[in-house]
Amino acid sequence: MRLFSFHLMPYPGLPADYDGPAWIKCPNEFFDPALGTEIYNRYLDELILADELGFDGVCVNEHHQNAYGLMPSPNLMASILARETTNCRIAVVGNALPLYDPPTRVAEEFAMIDCISGGRLIAGMVVGGGPEYYSFSINPAEARSRFAEAHDLIIKAWTEPGPFEFIGKHYRIRYVNSWPRPVQQPHPEVWIPGAGSLETLEFVAKHRYAYMGIPYFHISVFERMFRLMREACENEGYEADPLQLGWLVPIFVAETDAEARERYEEHFWYFVKRLLPGISISPPGYTSVRSLENIIKGGHTFAEFLESWEQVVEGDYAIVGSPETVLEKLTENVERLGVGNLLGLFQLGTLGPDDTRRNLELFAAEVAPKLRERFPGTERRLISGAVA
Amino acid sequence: MNARLDALETGPFDTSVGTVILTRSARRSEGADRSGPDRAAEPVVYLHSSGGESGADSVAPFLELLAERFDVLAPMFPGFAGSGGLEQIDDMEDAVYHCLDVFERLGLTGERAPHVVGLSIGGWMAAEIAWRYPDAVRSLTLVSAPGIYLPGHPMSELFGRRFDELAEETFADQSHPVAAMMHQMAAMTLAGAGAEIPFELIRPFFESMAAAAKLAWNPYFHNPKLPRRLGRVTAPTLVVAGRLDGLVPFQTSEAYARLIAGAELEIWDDASHMIPLEQPERLVARLSEHVARASSPVS
Secondary structure: OOOEEEEOOOOOOOOOOOOOOOOOOOHHHHHHHHHHHHHHHHHHHHHHHHHHHHOOEEOOOOOEOOOOOOOOOHHHHHHHHHHHHHOOEEEEEEEHHOOOOOOHHHHHHHHHHHOOOOEEEEEEOOOHHHHHHOOOOOOOHHHHHHHHHHHHHHHHHHHOOEEEEEOOOEEEEEOOOOOOOOOOOOOOEEEEEOOOHHHHHHHHHHHHHEEOOOOOHHHHHHHHHHHHHHHHHHHHOOOOOHEEEEEEEEEEEEEOOHHHHHHHHHHHHHHHHHHHHOOOOOOOOOHHHHHHHHHHHHHHHHHHHHOOOHHHHHHHOEEEHHHHHHHHHHHEEEEEEEOOEEEEOOOOOOOHHHHHHHHHHHHHHHHHHHOOOOOOOOOOOOOOOOOO | OOOOOOHHOOOOOOOOOOOOOOOOOOOHHHOOOOOOOOOOEEEEEOOOOOOOOOHHHHHHHHHHHHHOEEEEOOOOOHHHOOOOOOHHHHOOHHHHHHHHHHHHHOOOOOOOOOOEEEHHHHHHHHHHHHHHHHHOEEEEEOOOOOOOOOOOOOOOOOOOHHHHEEEHHHOOOOOOOOHHHHHHHHHHHHHHOOOHOHHHHHHOOOHHHHHHHHHHHOOOEEEEHHHHHHOOOOOOOOEEEHHHHHHOOOHHHHHHHHHHHEEEEEEEEOOOOHHHHHHHHHHHHHHEEEHHHOOOOOO
């Protein structure tokens, strides 16, 4: 199994008396640029530390016009990490393809990062969150078809000799000829994050990519999601590789269970009650009707509706405790979910630099080695796409 | 007495490009004349709103009243409320040509060019048809129509809104059955019981919104070029809006009336957005007058 440290780069400074959404309309006057300087550098340090501590990879992602995650350009972060880290994979999970026009920009920037890092990029591609369709005024009714076409164009730009002409429904480029080309051949490993949309699962299975389950739901929702993913792979005529499945979950380790909860809980609630509101807006046409019905079923388990710490523990919304507790819960869930990638959020909400550092260090020293022992196979790499 | 909506025919039309619903004139449904089209009844086409209400109970009283005097045809636009064909529609341009195809298949061309009445996005669609093909429309009635961007009077957000907020912006009377149901669904969602709302109840709404988004996400419910095109409209035009409309500001209707030569304007003080649902009698009376005046003399 591969261990990743995922950072959302959240904004910790929302005013105490603000109870509106953290997305789309969250007033940007709340953003303090001086605090921005501090946290961007601190958050990068936390990802670099993960590399030093031997994590298999680090993850960044893309969100716009919100306080939940301050990475409108994850590629900027990844390019810094390409220079500042030495061993770990750099997973950009992902670029929201419909927001890039033309999407050959993604092929170019990802190839740059892959070159600079010496072939350590994991190329994530995502439809983009519901709020982004409001923030960019991109038509959500075209989200899926734009995503699929942009994906085809990017893969083609990496795998077919240029120049060639690409004439699609959304993108028409007479000379596609991407410089540079990626180090990893035929192209970097592709990850697709998703929240249970059936179309996305089928797309990932078809191309033999990896599916990253978007967190903040009851563990049973993940179980169902990964079961559907395995079924989608079976429908394509093969058995899912655990490396095709990734579980993203907040993790906090301290000396004891009591201390862990004591140090962590308020930061978790800041995240859940202040940064999640607004994230789940689903613009028209963004999700197919059959997927929508599916998603509404699990919707009531969304973390935003949590009310007690007992619910958090019961649903494994976050894995928090002593190294023994965390190891036990992770082992149990990794087995249950059958995932080959564990993506931990080691910083969440307002969790400060000292606690985050200690969390990463304790996890790397006390938990990671035993997880690796229990689930060997770190060195493997998913060669995706080639079969599709 | 009235033509019944469930006695409708889908007819020989290609349902893959949207369900077509016909209401027959009352006289024909009562058996007076079942042999072919009734030449005496003027054809009125109703273009529905983003709610895709054409086949719903909510708009039936309006259509039935109208059908006492006219042949009423209420096509369901592709993608709305479960009808197929949305993959053939990318934008308002496609919508216009789809409507013209439907008119043609219904025999509503030339002498039988229809009187077109549109609610909300349906009104905007009607205007887009009328400036491109002035002869395709005998008369035009725009009810609560968006389509023109007015600085200072932007249309409110339709997409992704809470049902109760939408009800308040679009109904003058919150106890209207549709408004009451929207309030009830919002209350359930807020109480974390959204999953208990029967999906079949909200499915048509989601489908209709997705179809509306194709036409109106960006530019948001307007065509920047429409103001300089409306001078081409030759059909006698009636523009109706409610002063209480919280979704589409009534000033938009004032702009339509200013830009279409000879248009008549009615701003009703006690009306909101969903006028055909809330004030069917009054709208039918005003519309009938307009249609009668615009009709060619019957032999």
